[in-house]
Amino acid sequence: MTENNSIFQRIGDLHGFTVRNHKALSGGDINDVFLLDGEERYVIKLNSSEKFPGMFNAEKKGLDSLKAPNVIDVPSPLFTGEIDDQSYLILEYRETGTKSKNFWSDFGEQLAQLHQCTQPDFGFVIDNYIGSLPQYNESRNSAADFYIDMRLKPQIKMAKERGFNLEINPSFFENVRKLIPDEPSALIHGDLWGGNYLVNSEGNPCLIDPATAYAPREMDIGIMHLFGGFSEELFHTYNEIYPMQTGWQDRIPLWQLYYLLAHLNLFGAGYLSRVVAIIKKYS
Secondary structure, three states: OOOOHHHHHHHHHHHOOOOOEEEEOOOOOOOEEEEEEOOOEEEEEEEEOOOOOOHHHHHHHHHHHHHOOOOOEOOOEEEEEEEOOEEEEEEEOOOEOOOOOOHHHHHHHHHHHHHOOOOOOEEOOOOEEEOOEEEOOOOEOOHHHHHHHHHHHHHHHHHHHOOOOOOOOOHHHHHHHHHOOOOOOEEEOOOOOHHHEEEEOOOOEEEOOOOOEEEOOHHHHHHHOOOOOOOHHHHHHHHHHOOOOOOHHHHHHHHHHHHHHHHHHHHOHHHHHHHHHHHHHOO
C-alpha cells in the first residue's frame, strides 16, 4: 500500500477533515495503520477491499457495540469506506499514557460490567473476522451450540483443508458440550490478548481491534491466559463482581482451543502440537 499522502488527503476531503501529515503506527499485523495529523488527529486502518470484504464494517459494528454500554473506554469508529481498491476505517485517536494505580482492578471491574451485557441468543448482527480469518456469528440458543458450531467446527474444517491431521473422535464434541456452562450470552471483545488493549492518557484500559460477539464470556478469559500480560488482580476483581462458575480454571484450555486453531490456520504447524493435545484432552 502506498504511503503517498494524497490518498489520506482525499479521504480527509471525503469526510470533512484536513490531513497535513501521516505517520505509520506499529501493531498493524493485518492492516496498514497510520496516524493522521491535522486540526484533529485520527487513526486510519487500510486493507484490500477485495481480500477482506466487509472487515472494517464488521469491526465498526463491534466497536460500536463495545462502546455502547459506556463501561470501558473504546475509540469511536467514525467512518468506513473504499478508495482505490482500499477499504478503510477511521477511528478516534487515543493518546497513550501509563497505568493508573488501580489499573488492573479497574480493568477487571470494567470487563465484568461489559460481560454482564447480554441478549437472548448467542451470535452477532454480522459475521466478522478473527485476525484475517472469517468468524461466523449465526444465532444459537446455547453457549455450547454457539461455541461448537460457530467457533470450533469452522476452524477444524479449515485446518483439515490445509492438510493438518486432526483426529476428532465422535465423543469430542459431546464432551465439550457437557463442560460448557449454561450461562447467558455475554458481550465479549473476542480477541483479548495483550496487544488488543492500550493504556489511555488517563491511565485506564482502552479496547481496540475486537472480534466482537455475544458469546460465552469465558472465551475472553481463556485468551487472556493464552499469551499472558494480564495481572491476577484483574481476574480477582472480575470474580468478585461477576463470579465465574466452578471449574473455570480447568476450562481455560477448552476456550484456548479456538484461538490456537486460528493460529494454526494463520501461522502454520508451530501450533499443531498444542491443538492436538487439547483435542485429546477432551476426547
